[in-house]
Amino acid sequence: MPADGDHDAAARERSALFVATLTSFMGPFMISSVNVALPSIQAELGMSAVQLSWIPTAYLLAMAMVLVPAGRVADIHGRKRIFTAGLVVYTIASTLAALVPTTAWLIALRVGQGIGAAMFVTTGMAIVTSVFPPQRRGRAIGIYVAAVYIGLSVGPFAGGLLVQHVGWRSLFALMLPLGAVSVGVTLRFLKGEWAEARGEPLDIVGSLLYAGAIFALVYGGTALPSAAGGLLALGGLVGLLLFARRQARIAHPVFDVSLFRTNRVFAFSSLAALINYAATFAITFMLSLFLQYIKGLPPQTAGLVLVAQPAVMALFSPLAGRWADRIQPRWIASAGMLLTTLGLVGLLFLHPDVAIGRIVVNLALLGLGFALFSSPNMSAIMGSVAKHQYGIASGAVATMRLLGQMISMAVAAVVLAITIGQAAIAPANYPQLLGSLQILLAIFAGMCIFGIYFSMARGEIGK
Template sequence: MEQAQTASSIRIAALLVATLANFLTPFMSSAVNIALPVIGSEFASSAILLSWVPTSFLLAAAMFAVPFGRISDIYGMKKIFSYGIIIFTVASFLSAVAPSTESLIIFRILQGIGGAMIFVTGLAIITSVYPPQERGKAIGINIATVYIALSLGPVLGGIMTQYFGWRSLFYAMIPLGILILILTYWKLNDEWAECKGEKFDIKGSIFYSIVLVMVMYGFSTLPHITGIILVIGGIIGFIGFLMYELKLESPVLNVKLFKNRTFAFSNLAALINYSATFAVTFLLSLYLQYIKALDPLSAGLILVAQPVMMAIFAPIAGRLSDKFVPQKLAALGMALSTIGLFLFAFINAQTSIAFITVGLIIIGTGFGFFSSPNTNAIMGSVERKFYGVASAMVSTMRLLGQTFSMGLALMVFAIFIGNVQITTLQYPALLNSIHTVFLICTVLCFIGIFAALIKQKNKSSI
């Protein structure tokens, strides 16, 4: 007869499985971005159609994060996590054999659904098995994996695309997905379903998904009139969704969670942080390649400085958040990011590469100190039965923030540069755009410092 697993072995197994799974989606996203020109060349795709290859994944993941967070609380986190791995792995194979851009986009949507199931349950499982005094350390390790994946994505993705073709990126996900699935059933014998027997709110889930996509897609198309209409309609729809959810006994998103100041403001801080920092790589990539005339590889090696610092400091900050007030650590991280963003608001053609690298190091350190403690604060502010939904909110804030950040950058570009190809004539306008976006992001991040500091007056969680 097999000996029962000890609490320690379960924790280690859960962290291992969730951390490996946490590598999948960010690596795939960053690697696919590098491969887009090759994909576009093979399928003779238009730039707009090609842009849907990464966007379709992002939208699908955002749409399904909260519904699957709730489903995992009802039917079991391990079950939804496993199904997510299977869907992601199958979708990777289908993407690898895709015969056209349109079919690739469809398979990326499927991959996004699997991705949503993975990252909302992975964090929730870790939170379930680790006690509060050790949770920050585990969350820090888990989050560091995201930054390692983001660091390796452009480098390994570029090498694989160049020597083995873009389809190799998707093929590589298949053995990793199978390994995670085997480890899940071999090492994790427990199941976590704190809301077992409760009803699932199908209408609310559909309502939520529609208004979220309206806001995300609308913001990405600003300042066009279609984008304005979609964003306004989405915001009105979201207010209606919240009013609808308040009337239900078993809502997909328990609005009462936001009465907890820690949960509400830490989620707001996460949204602000991702909104202020996600476009940094995009902006500096253009700056380094256009203004500084660097080749893509050289630019990529410089930009790696930020995620490397994130990967180094996320576990450290996570461990510290077990001993100190996580909100103060998160605010410190936000303050460092504010300083780094402010420095970039004044770059010009003469700015040294050393200056750029220092700015990236500051932002990367700040993000590392922010993310783990802030996530620890969010997950520690709710009862066990809400872990799935809380984890889903963390993911949703990340996806929304990423979309808003890119939408902000593209909106400013549309105003300063217009819908034209960037040539030497547009370089002054490009610099003005970059300065404007970094100034706006600096203000956002500064506001985020105060959002990160706010916490519930009493220690009880919802």
């Protein structure tokens, strides 16, 4: 008969996985569904194009600025405490966003959503890693990652239905029951606390320096290829170097930069993650333009074609995580990066008359590659650090993902600016649009080759 301790441990694992999975679904669902709602929001609130762009940007910026400091605060004061507080902040901000009367209030509450999301994203993975033993951790991480892709897959379709039949405010209101359930399960069933750095001080100066540098880097990236955007991005890089220098010199850093210097598995796995996101995130954006402009598909049909990639990701991520429990993650992740490269190369030869089935097959290949890469790579990162560094490592993973996404979009913006310029997309410049897609695919495939190197060269982790 199982001991009471075994029952408690199993219940804690189920609770941790449930709340972490639900919250990992909520963020991507909100991001992808709000993108569908932007025209409706603009029409009701009378927003300018610049103001409209701040609806997604404010969320991403706030999240990026808070991720790493929130991980450190969680290691000091307790991961469950920060996780729960983040859920409360996110749920309140989302609920109020459903009631906003003005543009300024909506943007401000998107900042609140980003702060709350940063708090539960950076701690959710750390809690899962703390609760699950190494021999079952990969499977749990695979389920966690699958929820991200399910959110990305369901968001545009479900968001479109809600916006069309109920209105855009329903997207924000939906977060109230989801957030309330997550908070309730966390407080009722997730027993224990994890704060291996309890009592250590928080480097407030370093936290502010990091937040300022990330703001300049991310916001500058969104403004590329303008000169101001380039200067801001450069300033952000300088700020990050100053942050790293400070962290290397103090006793209790916000982020232990020595991990990149002394922990080969952590450093190379993080670089591989950055490259993978940078080489894939803008593909959906560019293919959406290709399908709707050059292929002439309506938005709903184009969306269904693009769902092939996240759907395959969601299907295979748990399986990849389970494999990572038995096989060294670098082999599975590197195979995934190789499949991603092949999928990019397969799309490189797109032309106006290409069959939709061929696009779907290559998108499915990209999805399989990303699924095989992401879960094992994340498992390798979390398994390579000590328990008191779980929050820091989890924040680093999320930061790499966000920076990779911004790099990907910045590269796409620069290529489009060079090939098409400031002109609106029209039949006259469809050849240039297709050319920009092919240039991007070639760049991204080349980046993946470097990603394969870092993935393989990381070494092995102890089980």
